Amino acid sequence: MINQDGKIIRDENAKLSVLNRGFAYGDSVFETIRVISGKIMFWEDHYFRLMASMRIMRMEIPSNFSPEFLEEEIKAIIEANGLENSPARIRFAVYRQHGGYYTPATREVGYVVTAEPMEDSFYVLNDDAYEIELFKDHYVNSGLLSTIKSNNRAVNVLGSIYARENSYANCLILNEKKSVVEALNGNIFLVKGKVIKTPPISDGAINGIIRKQLLNILKKTEDYTLEEASISPFELQKADELFLTNVAQGIQPISKYRKKEFKNDVAKVLLSKLNVHARLG
Known part of the structure; x- marks a missing residue:
């Protein structure tokens, strides 16, 4: 119906x-x-x-x-x-x-x-192998139009086809400045030490709902320092952890990017906090 x-x-x-x-x-x-x-x-x-x-x-x-x-x-x-x-x-x-x-x-x-x-009432961590790559055939432009969810999703569609053809679970999208903006279906977070970083909306990232929830959660914790700052592709392999966020999955840890394999310890902790936040919200 x-x-x-x-x-x-x-x-x-x-x-x-x-x-x-x-x-x-x-x-x-x-x-x-x-x-x-x-x-x-x-x-x-x-x-x-x-x-x-x-x-x-x-x-x-x-x-x-x-x-x-x-x-x-x-x-x-x-x-x-x-x-x-x-x-x-x-x-x-x-x-x-x-x-x-x-x-x-x-x-x-x-x-x-x-x-x-949907299968699960609340968010469940998917710790299966989840390898990603950069999608460089097309870029998104920084600006307001890229931050909303519109029917103009050609880059996401083409990137998804590229990912499937090359056996990747997902791809990361770049903007015209060659900064990492987001994944094909969600926002990207990078963990390095005690710093958690995500691209700012001004870079062209979707103004994600779960992104916003995590920002609020992280601002209330002393365990990590939050940075909304541009992410260079060169930073990806230096990270301790990478994970994606969207409303459907909650938090999706990335297990591998090129030759670098990642942990998912921070993703597990934040997913637990996100589920509590969802129950109280």
Whole structure:
């Protein structure tokens, strides 16, 4: 079942025009949201990021798009799919209504909400082999557009194909300054001694929800020094630990980059703190 503009319909009955601007021009933004037994994880952060993304894309935010209204829309699709007592992954996509070419005929929007089941209620550490490489065929540009989740994900798609063709679990993306920005599906953190480093949003990194949660957690601990600073590719092999973050997986340790193999001790500790944070949030 799918929630399309507030109507719950069967998957096979859901239709978008071939002139839909999300399809035609990538004129769409989205949020990937984790729901556990009907509770939306980090909902306030998701809501404000969605509103910020719509403003950056100069979309008209409907007057009824309150946190309460959108929360009810998400819960409606959860119930329609029988996932009230299960972990679920939600995709909330907002697109500008069709009309016009590059210049939109309207700034009004429509939306689609989908739900699918997930295996685990809370984040579980995946300590399987997880080798990565740099994806250097294309770069992301630093700036606001790179920080939002839009339908313009060509670099991520091509990088994912490259990773699969070369038997890598993931790849890291560079910006036009050749700094490491993020992974194909999440933010990157580097651990060296007692310093934990992640690229700043100004480098073009996605303004990740789990990234934000970890920054808040790290700011309250005296065990590590947090740095939001550009990461050079040369730093990767000198690190003690590398890990990725996103809403679906939480924290994913990296086991190998080129000839360097990494530990996952810090990732384990932070994952435990993240699960506690999620339960209390």
